[in-house]
Amino acid sequence: MAKQPAAPAVTAETARRSLRIATWNINSVRLRHPLITGIVQALNPDVLCLQETKCPDEHLPIEALKALGFPYVAAKGMKGYNGVAVLSRIPFVQRDNDPDWCLKGDCRHLGVELDAPGGPVELHDFYVPAGGDVADRTVNEKFAHKLDFVAEATAWSATRATATRRVMLGDLNIAPLEHDVWSHKQLLDVVSHTPIEVAALTEWMRVGQWHDALRHFVPADQKLYTWWSYRAKDWAAANRGRRLDHVWCSPDLAGNLVRHQVLQEARGWEKASDHVPVMVELAL
């Protein structure tokens, strides 16, 4: 009998290809892009979505980002504030018909279509307004902006809800669950955990048919934080964190989630951001 040509071994492990997607509020890409090396070592992401780049596109350190192993880069930045970017090892096409939220042109969202294993994946990188200090839209226009932004994003998500292979992530600046904050009772009046914000985020998830990819892995009765204030004397000792950063996926991808990582150690790095990177791995 003739010898068969050697075929690659197909096992349960190799039959599906992995896609690791990470999000990080970098709080100035020009200041902190060298820290991405540590994120690559720890999380090995195929795609890294950034928020608060605080950098106009013409000043983006694009060669440095490419040298970190991400040949495909898209950014939407402005002077001083806000700004989002997508760094990728795999090709993608930038979406160009997504809304201009609240008609502000303020660089809080970047949508792409990834050339992912098994077909395209729609990916949205969001930076939701923080909302200021007072949780009252009649006296705090930043809070009004935050609620308006989430309402618009909710309506938009309705138009995406039936699409498959969707991921959205970013700094959503809302910690929806009791154990997404260090003290549910003490934060009920604190912007990021007020009932009106929680209701708005919950509605966004419901309307968009979004599945919480981090709570997929971590039960709702366990504390989970992605942000610790700069204002604590000792962030780790106080551990007064909040889960402000999120990864959501469409329901068809829920069964493809295989792993997550919240890189808490990054909060202790030299020149740390107040947010830590979060990664989710999909088997596609």
Added chain:
DNA sequence: ATGGTTGAAGATCAA
């Protein structure tokens, strides 16, 4: 109830 820290811009605002 307040203040605490950081980044970018520019002597203050946003977070």
